[in-house]
Amino acid sequence: MTIWVDADACPVVIKEMLYRAAERSQINTYFVANQMLKIPPSRFLHTIRVASGFDVADNEIVKLCEPQDLVITSDIPLAADVIAKQALALSPRGELFTRDNIGERLNLRDFFDTLRASGIQSGGPDAINQKDKQAFAGQLDKYLHQHANKP
Numbered sequence: 001m002t003i004w005v006d007a008d009a010c011p012v013v014i015k016e017m018l019y020r021a022a023e024r025s026q027i028n029t030y031f032v033a034n035q036m037l038k039i040p041p042s043r044f045l046h047t048i049r050v051a052s053g054f055d056v057a058d059n060e061i062v063k064l065c066e067p068q069d070l071v072i073t074s075d076i077p078l079a080a081d082v083i084a085k086q087a088l089a090l091s092p093r094g095e096l097f098t099r100d101n102i103g104e105r106l107n108l109r110d111f112f113d114t115l116r117a118s119g120i121q122s123g124g125p126d127a128i129n130q131k132d133k134q135a136f137a138g139q140l141d142k143y144l145h146q147h148a149n150k151p
Helices: 012-025 056-064 076-084 102-117 130-147
Strands: 003-006 029-033 045-049 070-072 088-090
Touching (some): 003 012, 003 056, 012 045, 012 130, 029 056, 056 076, 070 076, 070 130, 088 130
Parallel strands (some): 003 029, 003 070, 029 045, 070 088
């Protein structure tokens, strides 16, 4: 089991939670980004630097993830791609993307893209708040508990 992090857009507070979780659970966690990342020294924390470009980090995560791995991302198309590979996807806000909800999330994303393309400003997401951090920590702990001891 491996955790993959779409690290370019992952909030620092979520990365810090993942550093502690990886060490505590002894699970390899890879931070994939198109820039240099500083992570604490640990045999369970790794970085993968990819070239700059549209979806390069996403494509690398999809290529490397395996069934039952966990991918941390707010990127809905990336979540859909890893779900298709039977991996799990969790947003930094604690939303678990599943086969049951990913289609709706893709449609909503496409709708907002269409609005933005037509000049309607919808604004970006709010900053991560305490409720989001708690939801993320709860989902992460649930995943670790369910999958950490499986072969």
